[in-house]
Amino acid sequence: MVLPNTWQRFLDETGGMSRFTGRFFSQAFKPRYEFSEFIRQCFIIGYKSLPLVGLTGFIMGLVLTMQLRPSMISYGAESQLPAMVGIAIVREIGPVITALIFAGKIGSSIGAELGSMKVTEQIDAMEVSGTNPFKYLVVTRVMAATFMLPVLVILGDAISLYGSYIGVNIRGVTSFDLFFKQVFDALSFDDFFPAFIKTYFFGFAVGIVGCYKGFNSNKGTEGVGRSANSSVVVSSLLIFIIDLLAVQIIDLFGLN
Amino acid sequence: MQAEETILEELKPTRLPGKEMALSITHLYKSFGDNHVLIDFNLQLNRGENVAVLGKSGSGKSVLIKCIIGLLKPDKGSINILGRDIEDLSLRELDEVRTRVGFLFQSNALYDSMTVRENLEFPLRRHWIKLTTAERNEKVTEVLKNVGLVHTIDMLPAELSGGMRKRIALARTLILEPEIILYDEPTTGLDPITGKEISNLIMELGEKYNTSAIIISHDINCIHRTADRIVMLIDGKCYADGTYDALKNNNDIKVKQFFE
Incomplete structure (x- = not known):
């Protein structure tokens, strides 16, 4: 049976990515460990993404609050606004929006960087100089993306809640202490923990897709552009798929 | 035949x-x-x-x-x-x-994100890990002198001409002797x-x-x-x-x- 080209490409890509992920796990825990490069990547991937994540988080919190206010007023539940925004940000909007911003910034930059290294033979140069390029380039980046996204999500959530506090005070008057008391009273560990855990999977997906696309880049500069673009598209799609699976699992364990 | x-x-x-x-x-x-x-x-x-x-x-x-x-x-x-x-x-x-075995690539394959110094230090840091910073600097300066490009030490590959890039690539090839x-x-x-x-x-x-x-x-x-x-x-x-x-x-x- 001959499959249509689209399906064949899809299966090729899925198989390739699965093998690449398998290779990651087989190499990640074996010495030699590239610890200093991992720290450098954490700085680039984590610290340098902070301004973008912070700004989008702030705007998201502020806009969400201002958009929700009229509806909450119409239900006579204006006082519940901080609690509702807090739950929405911590459980869903914060992790997913931050992960999507992260996919756009980090996924594309990893895809383009490794892609251009591939087409200009820099990866080969690393290999012939006796350095394992998979460990040095892929393992460090995937690890850094996996460990940095949860940190960014926590910081993004905090800035987002601050944005929400500003949003509440544009049309009303609520003290800082009261706002955050209402937010934290409404939140429980079950709201925070599953949302936090899924961000590790989001980070891993962004890292592995970016590295896979970059590492398998070809056809010169056009291929580099395509790697960067498809890194963002595929990792964004994976973020939604992981989110969908996460909500089912959370529901299964009765954490809703 | x-x-x-x-x-x-x-x-x-x-x-x-x-x-x-x-x-x-x-x-x-x-x-x-x-x-x-x-x-x-x-x-x-x-x-x-x-x-x-x-x-x-x-x-x-x-x-x-x-x-x-x-x-x-x-x-x-x-x-x-x-x-x-x-x-x-x-x-x-x-x-x-x-x-x-050194390998000089046709495209030079210098690491774009690293300066000339970092490009040359990369093989040393990987393989001659016991070198002190002073010894590493000395080695880098020595190979750069050999290719006549000591002044480019803190430049990025993108700032160099084709011939200079080739010389730096040659210097990187030679650094591990x-x-x-x-x-x-x-x-x-x-x-x-x-x-x-x-x-x-x-x-x-x-x-x-x-x-x-x-x-x-x-x-x-x-x-x-x-x-x-x-x-x-x-x-x-x-x-x-x-x-x-x-x-x-x-x-x-x-x-x-x-x-x-």
């Missing part, structure tokens, strides 16, 4: 008996699907010798050099580098051999004057560091300056093997066309 064998026989160089072998390739085959790139290819490189592999574009020269360094796996045949068969080596052992250097089209894309400078530099540094070299090229001027011996790669085989003068004076049509 008979004619090809005769040419090989006629041009076979007189190697010094007992001279130590640096690299030996025997009965090498490599194909990509139906495209048979290397067919029973043989080559020997003695210590201190520079051998040029001359062939048309797409004749398999780069495939050959990538098989030697282990970036491509040959279908059949053996490659012995510095007394070790590379197909028998573990990844760790292969890496160890690779530190004794390899015993064999593989040059992949060292003068391609350079103007004739810079090409000549690079060829002279290859000779100078080869003598200074006492390296053996395989130079892949179709630039006959570069080959004339740098090679002790030329191997012609035609139709996937070692078609002819001899000195520049011997090949230049040969009447075979396939050999002659490179010297016209």
Whole structure:
């Protein structure tokens, strides 16, 4: 049976990515460990993404609050606004929006960087100089993306809640202490923990897709552009798929 | 077939008996699907010798050099580098051999995100980990002096001209003091004057560091300056093997066309 080209490409890509992920796990825990490069990547991937994540988080919190206010007023539940925004940000909007911003910034930059290294033979140069390029380039980046996204999500959530506090005070008057008391009273560990855990999977997906696309880049500069673009598209799609699976699992364990 | 064998026989160089072998390739085959790139290819490189592999574009020269360094796996045949068969080596052992073999890429393959200093320090940090910072700086300055580009130490590769990038790539190749250097089209894309400078530099540094070299090229001027011996790669085989003068004076049509 001959499959249509689209399906064949899809299966090729899925198989390739699965093998690449398998290779990651087989190499990640074996010495030699590239610890200093991992720290450098954490700085680039984590610290340098902070301004973008912070700004989008702030705007998201502020806009969400201002958009929700009229509806909450119409239900006579204006006082519940901080609690509702807090739950929405911590459980869903914060992790997913931050992960999507992260996919756009980090996924594309990893895809383009490794892609251009591939087409200009820099990866080969690393290999012939006796350095394992998979460990040095892929393992460090995937690890850094996996460990940095949860940190960014926590910081993004905090800035987002601050944005929400500003949003509440544009049309009303609520003290800082009261706002955050209402937010934290409404939140429980079950709201925070599953949302936090899924961000590790989001980070891993962004890292592995970016590295896979970059590492398998070809056809010169056009291929580099395509790697960067498809890194963002595929990792964004994976973020939604992981989110969908996460909500089912959370529901299964009765954490809703 | 008979004619090809005769040419090989006629041009076979007189190697010094007992001279130590640096690299030996025997009965090498490599194909990509139906495209048979290397067919029973043989080559020997003695210590201190520079051998040029001359062939048309797409004749398999780069495939050959990538098989030697282990970036491509040959279908059949053996490659012995510095007394070790590379197909028998573990990844760790292969890496160890690779530190004794330098590779100058056609595209230079300098790391874009690193300065010249970081590019040169990279192999040192990976393999000569016991060096102190002062020793590392000294080593970097020494190779940069050898290629005449000390002033570029804190520049990025993107800020350098093509010829300068080639020199820095050469400096990076030399920094671990390899015993064999593989040059992949060292003068391609350079103007004739810079090409000549690079060829002279290859000779100078080869003598200074006492390296053996395989130079892949179709630039006959570069080959004339740098090679002790030329191997012609035609139709996937070692078609002819001899000195520049011997090949230049040969009447075979396939050999002659490179010297016209």
